[in-house]
Amino acid sequence: MWLVTDDDTKIYLLGTMHALPPGTEWDGGAVGQAITAADELMMELSPQQAAAAGRIFRELATREAPLPIEARLSGKPLARFRAFEASGGKLDADQLDDWAIVVLIGQRAARDADLSPAAGVERALTDKFRAAGKPIRGLESARGQLMLFEKLDAQTQRTLLTRAAVGANDAVEDVTKLTAVWSRGDVAAMEKMVNDDVDAVPAARLAIVTDRNRRWAAWAKRRMAEPGTVMMAVGAGHLLGADGVPAILEADGMTVTRVQ
Numbered sequence: 001m002w003l004v005t006d007d008d009t010k011i012y013l014l015g016t017m018h019a020l021p022p023g024t025e026w027d028g029g030a031v032g033q034a035i036t037a038a039d040e041l042m043m044e045l046s047p048q049q050a051a052a053a054g055r056i057f058r059e060l061a062t063r064e065a066p067l068p069i070e071a072r073l074s075g076k077p078l079a080r081f082r083a084f085e086a087s088g089g090k091l092d093a094d095q096l097d098d099w100a101i102v103v104l105i106g107q108r109a110a111r112d113a114d115l116s117p118a119a120g121v122e123r124a125l126t127d128k129f130r131a132a133g134k135p136i137r138g139l140e141s142a143r144g145q146l147m148l149f150e151k152l153d154a155q156t157q158r159t160l161l162t163r164a165a166v167g168a169n170d171a172v173e174d175v176t177k178l179t180a181v182w183s184r185g186d187v188a189a190m191e192k193m194v195n196d197d198v199d200a201v202p203a204a205r206l207a208i209v210t211d212r213n214r215r216w217a218a219w220a221k222r223r224m225a226e227p228g229t230v231m232m233a234v235g236a237g238h239l240l241g242a243d244g245v246p247a248i249l250e251a252d253g254m255t256v257t258r259v260q
Contacts, residue, residue: 001013001014001015001030001031001034001258001259001260002239002246002256002257002258002259003034003256003257003258003259004220004224004246004249004254004255004256005255005257006224006254006255008227008228009223009224009225009226009227009228009229009230010037010228010229010230011220011223011224011229011230011232012034012038012229012230012231012232012259013220013232013234013239013245013246013256014031014034014121014231014232014233014234015182015234015235015236015237015238015239015240016120016121016122016125016233016234016235016236017115017120017121017179017182017235017236018117018120018121018122018235019110019115019116019117019119019120020115020116020119020120020121020179021113021114021115021116021119021179022114022116022118022119023119024119024183026121026183027124027128029260030259030260031260034231034259035125035128035129035231037229038129038134038229038230038231039134039135039228039229039230040129040134040135040136040137040228040230040231041125041126041129041134041135041136041137041230041231041233042136042137042138042139042219042223042230042231042232042233043122043125043126043136043137043138043139043232043233043234044122044138044139044140044145044234044235045122045138045139045140045141045142045145046136046137046138047126047130047136049138049140049141049142050122050138050142052142052143053142053145053146056142056143056146057100057103057146060097060100060143060146060147060150061096061097061099061100061103062095062096062097062100063095063096063097066094066095067094068094069081069093069094069101072098072158072161073161073162073165076166077161077162077165077166078165080165080166080167080168080169081093081165081168083168083169084105084108084165084168084169084171087112088108088112091104091105091108097150097157098154098157098158098160098161099149099150099152099157099160099161100149101161101164102149102157102160102161102164103149105164105165105168105171106164106171106175108171109168109171109172109174109175110175112172113172113175113176113179115175115179121233122233125231125233129231139215139216139219139234140212148207148208148212149208151207152203152204152207153203156201156203156204159201159204160201160204163197163200163201174193177193178190178193178194181193182236185260187240187258190236190237190240191240191241194237194240195240195241198237209237209238209243210243212238213238213243213244213245213248214243214248216232216234216238216245217245217248217249217252220232220245220249220254221249221252221254224254246258
């Protein structure tokens, strides 16, 4: 977690995990104090938009005409994908866009690693701020967020799918390691794990990470013009590195300090 401050405004930037093992304790220390101090919560999606995400995903992810997975993957990627399906059930990939299959691989890996959105940071923050009667808002809409994937060019989507298929058998181990790194606050290790993945597909990194970070940093900079204390909670990967939200704000002259 980082803190952006000026004379009358504080914005806590909390790097979240959207799904965690049940019982994970993450809201102690400075994080717990920040939750109590914050007047409002800003997340990637408001609770209303998060609730609509599944329906919108199904709407956008479904192809007009089926395309067999064998027409998209071959050799090792296809074999790895089939093995992943065999271990957990068919994904009905023929009916889905490439990007949507990537999302489902990630969701199944999280499930198999015993990670649950119900135990994730956003769900708990929503409950805490609702109970306190504090406003909760979102930086994006569910449709806008998913359209970032939908609008990726065909080659980028296929590259993402191929990489996800090749790594599918290791996905559970990888997400477990990432969760452990996040739990101990090891920013350097987490940055390496995230960047090793997204840097391999520059077009996807630009659309899904860098451009969003810039927009969110711009929002935070505008919000600094108003007094108050805000908890801004977004996926931890968006707070890392030279194009992470804290670095962008610091480069813009804001006072940014890591507090936990």
